[in-house]
Amino acid sequence: MSTPFDMELFLAGVLTGSHATRQRHLHQAKIIQAQIAERWQRETPWTWQRKHVAWFLKHRISQHSEATRYYYGLTIRLLTRRLKKSWVFNL
Structure with missing residues (x-):
């Protein structure tokens, strides 16, 4: 059993x-x-690929307000920095 x-x-x-x-x-x-x-059965950010985050942005928050998308974008930048990836997304 995993934590x-x-x-x-x-x-x-x-x-x-x-x-x-x-x-x-x-x-x-x-x-x-x-x-x-x-959606992808990827439990931890260590297993994510760029396409997973892009999917979230396109299909989960695209209909939200501009302010909401902005704040999610900031959070995604933090996740990207923590993963030491060079992913860039057009928000």
Whole structure:
């Protein structure tokens, strides 16, 4: 039996800002993780490919407000930085 992935521990090194900002990033990262896990069966960000995150942006938040897409984009940049990837997305 495996333990659930701890997104807070995963992002600990790259999270900065106020408590509310850190909590927003954690909440959004958990939503991204859950959606990718449901669709692609990829439980941890270490197993993600660029196409998984692009799918989330295109199919899950494309109908949300511009502000929501912006904040998810910031969270995705944090995830990308933590994964040490050079992924760039057009938001």
